[in-house]
Amino acid sequence: MTAAARRDALRELVRAAELDALLVTDIVNVRYLTGFTGSNAALLVSAEGDTSTRLATDGRYTTQAAAEVPDLERVIDRACDRALVTSAGEAGVRRLGFESGHLTVDAHAALVAVASKETEGLELRRAPGLVQRLRAVKDEDEIDALRDACACADAALADLIAAGGLRPGRTEREVAIDLERRMREHGADGPSFDTIIAAGANSAIPHHRPTDAVLAQGDLVKMDFGALRGGYHSDMTRTVVLGPPADWQRELYDLVAAAQAAGREALAVGAEVAGVDAAARTVIADAGRGAEFSHGLGHGVGLQIHEAPALSATGAGTLVAGMTVTVEPGVYLAGRGGVRIEDTLVVRADGAELLTRTGKELLAL
Amino acid sequence: MTAAARRDALRELVRAAELDALLVTDIVNVRYLTGFTGSNAALLVSAEGDTSTRLATDGRYTTQAAAEVPDLERVIDRACDRALVTSAGEAGVRRLGFESGHLTVDAHAALVAVASKETEGLELRRAPGLVQRLRAVKDEDEIDALRDACACADAALADLIAAGGLRPGRTEREVAIDLERRMREHGADGPSFDTIIAAGANSAIPHHRPTDAVLAQGDLVKMDFGALRGGYHSDMTRTVVLGPPADWQRELYDLVAAAQAAGREALAVGAEVAGVDAAARTVIADAGRGAEFSHGLGHGVGLQIHEAPALSATGAGTLVAGMTVTVEPGVYLAGRGGVRIEDTLVVRADGAELLTRTGKELLAL
Numbered sequence: 001m002t003a004a005a006r007r008d009a010l011r012e013l014v015r016a017a018e019l020d021a022l023l024v025t026d027i028v029n030v031r032y033l034t035g036f037t038g039s040n041a042a043l044l045v046s047a048e049g050d051t052s053t054r055l056a057t058d059g060r061y062t063t064q065a066a067a068e069v070p071d072l073e074r075v076i077d078r079a080c081d082r083a084l085v086t087s088a089g090e091a092g093v094r095r096l097g098f099e100s101g102h103l104t105v106d107a108h109a110a111l112v113a114v115a116s117k118e119t120e121g122l123e124l125r126r127a128p129g130l131v132q133r134l135r136a137v138k139d140e141d142e143i144d145a146l147r148d149a150c151a152c153a154d155a156a157l158a159d160l161i162a163a164g165g166l167r168p169g170r171t172e173r174e175v176a177i178d179l180e181r182r183m184r185e186h187g188a189d190g191p192s193f194d195t196i197i198a199a200g201a202n203s204a205i206p207h208h209r210p211t212d213a214v215l216a217q218g219d220l221v222k223m224d225f226g227a228l229r230g231g232y233h234s235d236m237t238r239t240v241v242l243g244p245p246a247d248w249q250r251e252l253y254d255l256v257a258a259a260q261a262a263g264r265e266a267l268a269v270g271a272e273v274a275g276v277d278a279a280a281r282t283v284i285a286d287a288g289r290g291a292e293f294s295h296g297l298g299h300g301v302g303l304q305i306h307e308a309p310a311l312s313a314t315g316a317g318t319l320v321a322g323m324t325v326t327v328e329p330g331v332y333l334a335g336r337g338g339v340r341i342e343d344t345l346v347v348r349a350d351g352a353e354l355l356t357r358t359g360k361e362l363l364a365l
Numbered sequence: 366m367t368a369a370a371r372r373d374a375l376r377e378l379v380r381a382a383e384l385d386a387l388l389v390t391d392i393v394n395v396r397y398l399t400g401f402t403g404s405n406a407a408l409l410v411s412a413e414g415d416t417s418t419r420l421a422t423d424g425r426y427t428t429q430a431a432a433e434v435p436d437l438e439r440v441i442d443r444a445c446d447r448a449l450v451t452s453a454g455e456a457g458v459r460r461l462g463f464e465s466g467h468l469t470v471d472a473h474a475a476l477v478a479v480a481s482k483e484t485e486g487l488e489l490r491r492a493p494g495l496v497q498r499l500r501a502v503k504d505e506d507e508i509d510a511l512r513d514a515c516a517c518a519d520a521a522l523a524d525l526i527a528a529g530g531l532r533p534g535r536t537e538r539e540v541a542i543d544l545e546r547r548m549r550e551h552g553a554d555g556p557s558f559d560t561i562i563a564a565g566a567n568s569a570i571p572h573h574r575p576t577d578a579v580l581a582q583g584d585l586v587k588m589d590f591g592a593l594r595g596g597y598h599s600d601m602t603r604t605v606v607l608g609p610p611a612d613w614q615r616e617l618y619d620l621v622a623a624a625q626a627a628g629r630e631a632l633a634v635g636a637e638v639a640g641v642d643a644a645a646r647t648v649i650a651d652a653g654r655g656a657e658f659s660h661g662l663g664h665g666v667g668l669q670i671h672e673a674p675a676l677s678a679t680g681a682g683t684l685v686a687g688m689t690v691t692v693e694p695g696v697y698l699a700g701r702g703g704v705r706i707e708d709t710l711v712v713r714a715d716g717a718e719l720l721t722r723t724g725k726e727l728l729a730l
Contacts, residue, residue: 059659294424
């Protein structure tokens with residue numbers, strides 16, 4: 001889908017919210033709607049059409065904005081949001097929506113001041129999550145981008161294992177750097193978030209940061225990582241054992257794998273997100289480990305590593321074909337070790353499509 | 366300075382703002398005040414003292430928060446900010462400041478709802494930038510961390526040049542990956558922002574992202590990069606020429622170098638930030654190139670790559686000893702090429718201390 005088509009889809013939502021225009025301040029949303037990849041911009045999307053839609057950015061990006069967004073009028077002003085409120089007022093906009101889930105209290109106050117000083121009859125209205133609603137459902141170009149990003153991560157892990165990179169004596173930090181380097185070799189622009197490599201007792205820390213801790217024989221090694229490619233993020237977790245697994249390690253692994261499979265199977269068009277979380281969580285709770293699964297089951301993934309929908313007990317809404325989500329249950333035994341298994345998948349009418357293809361059998365290295 | 370001493374310093378500002386407590390929601394500020402390095406947390410800093418100060422985070426970080434912040438009471442709740450408003454109400458807080466430059470309009474509305482439902486007489490008040498004001502002035506431990514980060518970047522660039530890594534035939538992307546790898550080898554946790562490598566006409570794009578464009582003989586090559594180490598960010602730009610420089614390249618370089626020297630010399634305790642910007646800008650404007658220097662002169666740098674103070678024409682305030690800032694004028698000739706030269710420096714009573722030590726003579730490779 002082209003950026004122009006996305007803006008057209010957004011216009012439907014803008015009109016349905018009874019707005020004349022939407023001020024988009026979240027830079028990720030600006031990228032989604034225009035293709036602009038700079039770090040400072042805002043977009044005024046008029047309900048009328050692209051002729052009265054404007055991109056604002058600052059002087060560092062004059063050339064880049066012209067190259068990336070030739071089809072929209074551009075305003076060069078460091079205070080992008082304020083410049084576009086002025087522009088909206090001049091264009092006769094009266095009901096201007098703003099991204100209330102993104103704009104800060106102070107930034108909002110500044111826009112209200114501009115509106116009351118420079119424009120007549122312009123009213124700022126809360127309009128949270130309109131672009132996020134579109135972004136939650138990916139088009140096939142986006143799914144292709146995510147598939148490529150996931151393939152980078154799969155290939156990097158396969159290389160790492162084949163090269164004997166997961167072995168006693170290396171540090172968590174060395175493994176993380178090695179894995180990130182291999183993702184780049186396979187075409188990643190970089191890691192999609194700070195790589196988590198957690199060995200031994202550290203694997204019981206859900207979001208452990210790699211340290212100089214040394215991998216040892218008998219350790220569980222949990223690896224949560226992803227590739228960023230063309231703006232899209234992959235996300236995968238695998239847990240392996242160095243050497244033959246102890247009985248408790250195998251039991252823990254089998255439990256998490258069963259929960260993860262149940263979560264994947266629950267991914268169906270129309271399924272409640274809380275129900276998907278419950279499908280996996282029940283497996284773990286039934287084994288008496290509910291308290292040791294201390295986070296949600298998964299999240300949407302795309303231009304951001306965490307985006308809508310949230311697959312959690314408190315999440316609301318249902319799955320739609322084209323949503324891309326992670327399924328990542330974990331059980332963490334403090335002081336001993338933990339296991340998490342995570343895939344990125346696409347919700348499809350005929351069952352979820354797996355984007356992260358690395359096998360999920362317990363690997364003893 | 367310890368985290369506890371920072372909280373004590375903050376309490377002075379909280380009391381001066383006539384608040385009973387401050388709700389800190391900016392995760393970087395939480396790290397500064399507690400040492401907590403997770404990705405989701407909030408902090409309630411009571412004016413009374415640490416016994417009524419609380420850190421909130423979610424279940425993924427229970428173990429990590431206990432290890433990193435053993436000295437504060439901890440609340441485990443995914444909705445960190447809301448849990449702390451409830452906690453403040455229970456503790457009898459009436460005037461609760463919030464970070465209005467960080468909290469979104471929707472998050473603020475949710476806190477107001479909690480306050481009106483669960484607490485009696487608790488009022489949320491705007492309190493922007495209190496922690497930022499402290500963070501702008503670094504203590505010697507922080508300056509040491511920044512010096513180390515800058516040294517990583519210096520060493521990586523020296524290695525890259527010594528290895529012949531800047532040569533015709535390589536792509537911008539290859540050079541960026543190479544430079545980032547060398548920073549890690551010298552102890553960086555990663556790059557402090559997306560490395561900019563811009564060759565030939567691309568060097569005229571101030572914030573260019575590395576592409577598959579191939580470096581060619583005669584190109585200006587602009588490199589803007591930094592190392593992240595222990596949470597602190599270095600920031601440096603150097604521009605070199607591949608082969609003997611053309612006259613226009615040397616003239617452009619000399620102009621920017623003169624402006625950069627003027628900016629560095631203007632860094633004095635008590636100097637107005639707008640005056641520092643003007644000191645460098647005047648040099649470029651006098652040469653008739655004012656319009657081609659399209660951004661501010663520099664910015665504070667520390668736990669974030671961009672923080673207070675801003676060195677720009679519209680910036681307000683004066684420099685204080687211990688501030689760490691960049692000085693980075695640039696002149697960009699669209700379609701031909703650009704030069705930027707940037708250092709990270711500490712404002713000291715006896716003149717600025719240079720943290721980025723790579724030489725600034727025009728290097729012809």
